[in-house]
Amino acid sequence: MSTLSIHNPATGELVISLPADDAEAVAAKAAAARAAQPAWAALPLKQRAACIRKFREGVLRDLEQLASTMTRETGKPIKMSRNELNGLLPRIDFFLAETEAATAAETVHEEGGMREQIEHAPLGVVANISAWNYPWFVGCNVILPALLTGNAVLYKPSEFSTLTGLEIARLLHEAGVPRDVMVCLVGGGEVGAALLEQKVDGVFFTGSHATGQRIAQAVGQRFVRLQLELGGKDPTYVCEDADPQAAAESLADGAMYNTGQSCCSVERIYVHEKIHDAFVEAFVKTVQGMKRGDPMNEETYIGAITRAPQLDVLESQVEDAIAKGAVLRTGGERRIDEGNWFDATVLTNVDHTMEVMREESFGPVIGIQKVGGDEEAVKLMNDTRYGLTAGVYTRDEQRAKRILSQVRAGSVYWNCCDRVSPRLPWSGVGDSGVGLTLSKYGIQAFTRPKAWHLRAA
Numbered sequence: 001m002s003t004l005s006i007h008n009p010a011t012g013e014l015v016i017s018l019p020a021d022d023a024e025a026v027a028a029k030a031a032a033a034r035a036a037q038p039a040w041a042a043l044p045l046k047q048r049a050a051c052i053r054k055f056r057e058g059v060l061r062d063l064e065q066l067a068s069t070m071t072r073e074t075g076k077p078i079k080m081s082r083n084e085l086n087g088l089l090p091r092i093d094f095f096l097a098e099t100e101a102a103t104a105a106e107t108v109h110e111e112g113g114m115r116e117q118i119e120h121a122p123l124g125v126v127a128n129i130s131a132w133n134y135p136w137f138v139g140c141n142v143i144l145p146a147l148l149t150g151n152a153v154l155y156k157p158s159e160f161s162t163l164t165g166l167e168i169a170r171l172l173h174e175a176g177v178p179r180d181v182m183v184c185l186v187g188g189g190e191v192g193a194a195l196l197e198q199k200v201d202g203v204f205f206t207g208s209h210a211t212g213q214r215i216a217q218a219v220g221q222r223f224v225r226l227q228l229e230l231g232g233k234d235p236t237y238v239c240e241d242a243d244p245q246a247a248a249e250s251l252a253d254g255a256m257y258n259t260g261q262s263c264c265s266v267e268r269i270y271v272h273e274k275i276h277d278a279f280v281e282a283f284v285k286t287v288q289g290m291k292r293g294d295p296m297n298e299e300t301y302i303g304a305i306t307r308a309p310q311l312d313v314l315e316s317q318v319e320d321a322i323a324k325g326a327v328l329r330t331g332g333e334r335r336i337d338e339g340n341w342f343d344a345t346v347l348t349n350v351d352h353t354m355e356v357m358r359e360e361s362f363g364p365v366i367g368i369q370k371v372g373g374d375e376e377a378v379k380l381m382n383d384t385r386y387g388l389t390a391g392v393y394t395r396d397e398q399r400a401k402r403i404l405s406q407v408r409a410g411s412v413y414w415n416c417c418d419r420v421s422p423r424l425p426w427s428g429v430g431d432s433g434v435g436l437t438l439s440k441y442g443i444q445a446f447t448r449p450k451a452w453h454l455r456a457a
């Protein structure tokens, strides 16, 4: 039997070895989910919602233990693990409050005895292949609306957050969701690939662009609903009328929170030349004040890098930038230590010939580029294949709207960053993906509109 070994990225220690699913087990679980789904869909929404409400109680009850499990397997600072779990609660509340209205049957026309209705029918059995960086958020953005709308879920958490994935499944089972309706699969990419070979009605993926492309190729011939939530190279522009200190503090948090391992981390900053130097000074000072160390320590802000191979990416981006003329303001070092560690790093004098301004860093590394004005900033913000989020810091709302309406991105921010709301759709354009989660549209994404033509005899 194959196994999955889980290591603590902060220390390199083996946490546990788990039995992994093989192709045969994946096929058996997919068949069981197919058989179980119709009975789940036939329950009244109130009953499915009661299970999700109990799940919420379980998350709240076990929060401390769930936070330390997540920190142990991902290296996320413990306070941020708690923040993620606490942030999950209003998302659950949103799904519970909105599913009925988002999926109620609609009568759209009535004439001469003929009634036309739209029903939001569940897709059936959906696959959820997920990332590790916010495992509760990205897992539950799919799992909860999928279950509420009557689907069965085959969930393949990341191999770097499997213990958390198993906890999500445990709490849902304890809350009354049948075991064959909510299925967690254990393993790496090969288990994800085996899952894609099953007859599923939707594939919901969160992860890297490279894997997203592989998944699109694997299911492209099969006409199933496909959603891909991928990476970004999220830019922010700081105008000359912004407060450099306040903007620097906010953006340093947006760039470094979760050790820079957020899909919507600030990844590039453009600053108007009139306040560039003041901004950089405040930004570097803020970053230097961030405490790095043991993720279990309450004071830690910069934790471990979850995946060891990312250290090579960060190192090569910093080397490439410096070789091309960038100035290293702080950090820049990979720590040759136990576990995976990289300093919080700030580079200035950067430009778009450098990898650090073009490719996702997904770590605590940021480039700050000086610009002459709005036109240049917009041009640079759009000089990317990605389009997840983008932001502007200015006192002038009209100016922010003018700039952000020209930027290709799924979400845009005025005087804020690195923010997700359950009430708003979460989506990317270009190489950041297709489809969306969250908002009422992210509930409807797990249904298909079925047309009813009804005439009484």
Ligand code: NAD
Residues within 6 Å of the ligand: 129, 130, 131, 132, 133, 134, 138, 156, 157, 158, 159, 187, 188, 189, 190, 191, 192, 193, 196, 206, 207, 208, 209, 210, 211, 212, 214, 215, 229, 230, 231, 232, 262, 263, 264, 307, 360, 362, 388, 426, 428, 432, 433
């Ligand atoms: P990844 O692509 O390495 O892995 C994601 C998942 O895909 C894992 O569960 C993995 O086991 C699985 N997988 C790998 N190869 C597969 C294959 N051939 N077939 C099927 N499944 C396969 O990504 P990651 O390192 O887990 O996540 C980091 C990336 O996710 C970053 O690029 C980040 O920006 C992105 N992300 C995006 C969002 C968003 O909402 N847009 C949210 C979180 C993370």
